[in-house]
Amino acid sequence: QVQLVESGGGLVKPGGSLRLSCAASGFTFSDYYMNWIRQAPGKGLEWVSYITSGNTIYYADSVKGRFTISRDNAKNSLYLQMNSLRAEDTAVYYCARQANWGLIWGQGTMVTVSS
């Protein structure tokens, strides 16, 4: 079955950097679009970025120029490099596989940006 396991979250100071990883299994990773979505504490879902199977990339305006999505099909892994972090980036970050424009989600990793 599809399994997505995020890692790399933690506490970071404003202006700092963090790299999130998502390990995928149970499907042919290279065939699928992959997304990052976040959820601030007590708030709704916010789409962050996706990367297509052909490595075309899209970002939300709120993270453009600060975050970089990438994938390594040989390692069945998705990444999110987050730079210039702000307090408003504090959230649970979910990795999600996209198929038929529906998302299958991992369990998430918490990122806290605070001094």
Added chain:
Amino acid sequence: QSALTQPPSVSGSPGQSVTISCTGTSSDVGSYNRVSWYQQPPGTAPKLIIYEVSNRPSGVPDRFSGSKSGNTASLTISGLQAEDEADYYCSSYTSSSTLRFGGGTKLTVL
């Protein structure tokens, strides 16, 4: 990139039906049949319950159904059960090739 519009809360008694609306624009919901719905019980990750407006993934009960008219998509849950109590989110593809979520709706089963 404002969120799709959902009612903050809905409620219903066991056995009843409820409908959650999701209003967008001609740049997202109105132009694409790429609307999906997610169920998120407290403290858990979202779960896909409807994709491409009205399709149910394997294992999702047929009590859950989706539809769309113009710029508004809808999720209907019939035969409400206590286990349906959760937050529900809609999502749509947009003309900018991005995804947009609704603000979420809290369903309370009375």
